Amino acid sequence: MFRKFGINSSLSFWLVSLGIFVLVQVLISAGIINPYWQNIIFWGAAITMVSLGLNLIYGFNGQFSLGQFGFYAIGAYASADITYRWVRQDPSALVVVIFGSILALVFMFGVSAFLRRFYGVATLTKFLFHLLATVLGFFLAVRFINPAIGKSVYAALNALPSEVSQQIVFFLALVGGATLAGIVSYLFGIPVLELGSDYFGIATLGFTIIVKVLLDNTDTLLPFPEMKGARGMVGIPKWTTWPWVFICFMAVVLVMRNLLHSSLGRAILSVREDERAAELMGIDTASQKILAFVVGSVFAGLAGGIRAHDQAFLHPTMFGFLPSFNPLIIIVFGGLGSMTGTIITGFFWIFLLEGVLRLYLPEGFETWRFVVYPLVLLAMMLLRPQGLMGRYEIAFLRRPLPPLRVKKEMPVAVEPTPRAEEAVA
Amino acid sequence: MKGRPENLSPDVEARPVILEIEGLTHYFDSLRAVHDFSVTIKEGELVGLIGPNGAGKTTVFNLITGVYRPTAGSIRYYGAQLVGLPSHEIVQMGIARTFQNIRLFANLTVLDNVLIAYHPHAGYGLGDAIFRTRRYREREKDMIERSQEFLEIFGLADRQNDIAGSLPYGLQRRLEIARALATQPRLLLLDEPAAGMNPQEIDQLMELIHFIRDRFQLTIFLVEHRMRLVMNICEWITVMDFGEIIARGKPEEVRNNPQVIEAYLGRQAIR
Ligand SMILES: Nc1ncnc2c1ncn2[C@@H]1O[C@H](COP(=O)(O)OP(=O)(O)O)[C@@H](O)[C@H]1O
Numbered sequence: 001m002f003r004k005f006g007i008n009s010s011l012s013f014w015l016v017s018l019g020i021f022v023l024v025q026v027l028i029s030a031g032i033i034n035p036y037w038q039n040i041i042f043w044g045a046a047i048t049m050v051s052l053g054l055n056l057i058y059g060f061n062g063q064f065s066l067g068q069f070g071f072y073a074i075g076a077y078a079s080a081d082i083t084y085r086w087v088r089q090d091p092s093a094l095v096v097v098i099f100g101s102i103l104a105l106v107f108m109f110g111v112s113a114f115l116r117r118f119y120g121v122a123t124l125t126k127f128l129f130h131l132l133a134t135v136l137g138f139f140l141a142v143r144f145i146n147p148a149i150g151k152s153v154y155a156a157l158n159a160l161p162s163e164v165s166q167q168i169v170f171f172l173a174l175v176g177g178a179t180l181a182g183i184v185s186y187l188f189g190i191p192v193l194e195l196g197s198d199y200f201g202i203a204t205l206g207f208t209i210i211v212k213v214l215l216d217n218t219d220t221l222l223p224f225p226e227m228k229g230a231r232g233m234v235g236i237p238k239w240t241t242w243p244w245v246f247i248c249f250m251a252v253v254l255v256m257r258n259l260l261h262s263s264l265g266r267a268i269l270s271v272r273e274d275e276r277a278a279e280l281m282g283i284d285t286a287s288q289k290i291l292a293f294v295v296g297s298v299f300a301g302l303a304g305g306i307r308a309h310d311q312a313f314l315h316p317t318m319f320g321f322l323p324s325f326n327p328l329i330i331i332v333f334g335g336l337g338s339m340t341g342t343i344i345t346g347f348f349w350i351f352l353l354e355g356v357l358r359l360y361l362p363e364g365f366e367t368w369r370f371v372v373y374p375l376v377l378l379a380m381m382l383l384r385p386q387g388l389m390g391r392y393e394i395a396f397l398r399r400p401l402p403p404l405r406v407k408k409e410m411p412v413a414v415e416p417t418p419r420a421e422e423a424v425a
Numbered sequence: 426m427k428g429r430p431e432n433l434s435p436d437v438e439a440r441p442v443i444l445e446i447e448g449l450t451h452y453f454d455s456l457r458a459v460h461d462f463s464v465t466i467k468e469g470e471l472v473g474l475i476g477p478n479g480a481g482k483t484t485v486f487n488l489i490t491g492v493y494r495p496t497a498g499s500i501r502y503y504g505a506q507l508v509g510l511p512s513h514e515i516v517q518m519g520i521a522r523t524f525q526n527i528r529l530f531a532n533l534t535v536l537d538n539v540l541i542a543y544h545p546h547a548g549y550g551l552g553d554a555i556f557r558t559r560r561y562r563e564r565e566k567d568m569i570e571r572s573q574e575f576l577e578i579f580g581l582a583d584r585q586n587d588i589a590g591s592l593p594y595g596l597q598r599r600l601e602i603a604r605a606l607a608t609q610p611r612l613l614l615l616d617e618p619a620a621g622m623n624p625q626e627i628d629q630l631m632e633l634i635h636f637i638r639d640r641f642q643l644t645i646f647l648v649e650h651r652m653r654l655v656m657n658i659c660e661w662i663t664v665m666d667f668g669e670i671i672a673r674g675k676p677e678e679v680r681n682n683p684q685v686i687e688a689y690l691g692r693q694a695i696r
């Protein structure tokens with residue numbers, strides 16, 4: 001839109017983003033955006049991040065996932081546990097999640113390198129090896145690393161000014177939640193992505209339900225009494241601020257854009273277009289599917305951390321069956337394979353549903369939403385199946401079309417002289 | 426690939442065997458699609474596989490490229506067993522193919538189609554892509570340039586940013602070959618490349634096939650159910666019917682083989 005002033009798409013994107021950042025910050029500071037609407041904006045950002053991840057998995061890679069809210073929940077609860085314990089003088093969750101994840105990733109890397117030396121390793125074997133690597137990593141973190149260094153980590157961080165240490169812990173909590181979501185999605189993806197898109201959809205739905213059941217029983221089945229099971233986790237520090245939301249959101253947008261504009265992105269698209277043809281062009285389609293799934297789930301985990309520290313309260317129903325359809329509705333609405341569409345629809349959907357309608361509609365509206373959801377989806381499918389935006393992207397997000405090559409010398413003329421007599425025959 | 430010479434030896438006799446198939450058999454449930462199929466192809470040869478519809482030709486290609494695992498038999502590429510390897514590894518070893526029913530990435534651009542085939546040679550990873558490192562920029566530029574060279578050879582240069590599915594049929598066929606070549610193969614499998622083409626387009630295609638064979642030092646294995654193309658350009662021909670080989674030899678030998686005329690041309694004439 002700034003092209004006529006000689007400003008390219010990249011610069012205009014940054015200018016507009018910076019403008020939005022400053023504007024919202026000023027409005028929040030001036031109290032014009034009240035806490036209610038601030039919550040809606042942060043919520044919109046979180047749901048949009050989950051939706052971008054889902055669009056990467058479904059819209060760009062063609063794998064139908066209903067499991068993204070499970071990863072959103074993992075990110076939310078894991079990061080909340082880190083900060084919850086931290087503000088209660090307990091660094092164990094921080095140490096275990098961060099060091100456990102690092103160890104698990106290192107072990108998994110080793111396991112993959114080891115398994116690559118064999119041909120035709122069964123999926124189940126591969127899964128079990130990776131699971132073992134993860135369990136071992138976290139076991140070591142709980143059993144040895146935390147007792148050994150927990151106290152000194154706490155002391156070291158608290159030696160810093162409390163403002164600084166809080167930001168560092170929050171950063172680590174967000175990273176830890178996102179990483180944990182990524183690790184779980186990797187483990188889950190190994191066996192399940194082989195099944196093909198439809199079965200994958202069903203399996204991921206199962207995943208969301210399992211996560212929900214576990215969250216209902218965090219205090220009984222799982223050893224996390226502070227999460228208080230179905231009563232909901234209270235007392236999470238309210239640390240999410242507009243700069244954090246903005247940074248995380250932009251990070252998600254940029255990572256996704258840069259991934260899609262690379263050779264890996266083209267490989268991800270080729271799987272959606274024709275998986276068999278992609279495989280026969282030498283592309284390891286299984287890894288492309290895992291890649292898209294893990295990156296998309298990391299986005300969801302990060303969004304969970306943002307949401308948990310804005311709401312300061314987590315309840316299993318937030319991650320239940322019905323809300324888990326929000327990202328799907330958003331990407332179908334915005335356009336499968338359009339980041340622009342997802343971003344616009346994501347914010348719009350939360351603004352409308354959780355913001356405007358909640359204020360102006362009567363109390364019983366909650367229930368009606370679940371009638372509205374399917375109707376909206378149906379109407380969309382009938383009226384505009386490609387979504388509002390189709391595959392449209394703003395210039396900054398659009399994959400660049402390389403300019404035509406300047407012809408040096410024609411290698412050969414491929415056009416043969418037409419042979420008149422045969423053309424007639 | 427270990428032990429694979431970089432260039433074709435000028436001495437035709439001394440050229441190694443690139444593909445050796447023995448006793449290849451494949452059942453779809455109880456349907457015997459291929460039975461005891463064997464063929465030996467030397468580097469640089471242009472070999473044809475013909476036979477009426479449903480003879481099992483495409484299935485042979487699918488078996489070579491790992492789409493199906495054969496019920497029995499062996500497929501060796503420069504002596505290495507291919508049976509049991511996943512398709513993408515077989516392709517990365519240097520076997521590329523086209524499809525009888527065109528299978529382009531129809532919603533992507535012409536250039537993207539070729540770039541995707543370059544992906545295994547991209548030479549950069551996730552970190553480079555996300556942080557836009559120098560390696561990302563250099564490799565990406567290089568890939569685009571090399572892909573554009575392919576498009577130029579196939580007369581698709583000015584179509585690079587068109588959506589592949591919107592190309593006219595003949596150009597889609599060409600793009601399929603260009604895409605297959607971008608995987609940097611030594612052995613190219615063409616499955617009915619002339620399907621749906623008019624005689625003039627077939628002539629162009631024959632010249633193109635000859636040209637790419639010399640230019641890229643390829644060995645070509647070509648499936649066709651119409652005789653014309655194969656008779657003109659192939660050095661050796663194998664004829665299949667009902668999953669079995671019924672004749673093989675030079676084009677003129679095959680043409681005059683009574684069994685072939687009966688099984689193949691006879692039925693075609695009736696149809
Ligand atoms: N995926 C499949 N499942 C079952 N039968 C198949 C499959 N692919 C091919 N066939 C059968 O195998 C036989 C050989 O098919 P094909 O190799 O495609 O023949 P051609 O390429 O020579 O026309 C045919 O009878 C066909 O119906």
Ligand SMILES: [Mg+2]
Pocket residue numbers: 482483484525
């Ligand atoms: Mg066929």
